[in-house]
Amino acid sequence: MYYIGIDVGGTHIKAGLVSAEGEILKRDEVPTGARRPAEEIAATITALAKSLMADAQEEIGSIGIGLPGAVSDKTGEVIYTPNVNFERFPLRGVVEGECGIPVRLGNDADCAALGEYSALSEKVDNMILVTLGTGIGGGLILGGKLYTGSNGIAGEIGHSMVCLGDRPCSCGRRGCWETYGSVTALIGDTRRFAEAHPESALRKSLGENFENLSGKSAFALAKKGDAEAQKIVDRWISYVAEGVTDLINILQPSLLLIGGGVSREGEFLLAPLRKRVEEKMYKSGVSVPQIRGAAMGNDAGLIGAAFLGKD
Ligand SMILES: [Zn+2]
Known part of the structure; x- marks a missing residue:
């Protein structure tokens, strides 16, 4: 099983196809265009995910998106990101609808903690x-x-x-x-x-x-x-x-x-x-x-x- 990670920053959006062991098998990066309408930024995220899905040799378990601000993984909304143009935006529904696999949302600092945690040897x-x-x-x-x-x-x-x-x-x-x-x-x-x-x-x-x-x-x-x-x-x-x-x-x-x-x-x-x-x-x-x-x-x-x- 592989997983797709997308890290949305103020200047760049990074995407990676990640193995269950935490190895990045393929990566991509594009400018965020942070002041564009939310729908356009969401379309960029969807395009990155679809491109990695097309390349994957194994089934993709889920797509996870890290965002620099407040998100609700319960409602699937980006509540507010001060440096990227999202406010009360239903990002999960949009990306899930396009990609057809489960999507999870997280705050970028939380994602960093989860990444560090997953790499611990003890x-x-x-x-x-x-x-x-x-x-x-x-x-x-x-x-x-x-x-x-x-x-x-x-x-x-x-x-x-x-x-x-x-x-x-x-x-x-x-x-x-x-x-x-x-x-x-x-x-x-x-x-x-x-x-x-x-x-x-x-x-x-x-x-x-x-x-x-x-x-x-x-x-x-x-x-x-x-x-x-x-x-x-x-x-x-x-x-x-x-x-x-x-x-x-x-x-x-x-x-x-x-x-x-x-x-x-x-x-x-x-x-x-x-x-x-x-x-x-x-x-x-x-x-x-x-x-x-x-x-x-x-x-x-x-x-x-x-x-x-x-x-
Ligand atoms: Zn304060």
Whole structure:
């Protein structure tokens, strides 16, 4: 049995024919054209799926579609995707009608969690993926299943509160975890420090017009022993740790993965994160969840989408 995964992003739609073992046998990618009418984007998705179906040597179990926003796999609707032109759109019905096989919908962060989960070599019942990027996304695998809540949109971990009444968040509240612990927040911290300290090594490393400013800037200098950059990194990791500790206190997974490009900092990020979480988590004498970097990178979302309908 094969599965088709489709990963809808703001710029590209990726599609893959995936084996039951999680191997991508064939892939395709086209521009999203995200501002086109929803019906046209749906037609692109259908065309990608049909092309992979035509190539498959085995029966296709289902088509899974990962989307960057709120979806309901119960009603088959894309509720809202801020960067792709879907609002209350019955995507499942449209694609199922054209392709004639079951279609499942998922949020892209949930799909990434499912993809990472499917690739684990050890048996794990409860796993959380925390993706640090523009915001903080995540997916919850509880009891071996993707947990999406009663309405399909559970797992918005970036919008938990770490600092009441402070930095404004896109969700309308102030002080959400992602306003402190995302890579966007790290970039903001780096920039504010550099602006306040024009003679610092960090400021000089960023280029005249901040053209070199990224989530890597402070990490790169900290690795060279720069104490100020290390302070920025430490403070940011402490914010990441607060949210991770909340998740662990509430859900006690046995494994928590850190994803997103910044996870390539490896132990420079993970070792201090583990230390802080172990200091802060609710003490009960039980085992501490494993915290490690996500392993799959960009394909996790595609494979996870394919596996939405596997069980
Ligand atoms: Zn928020």
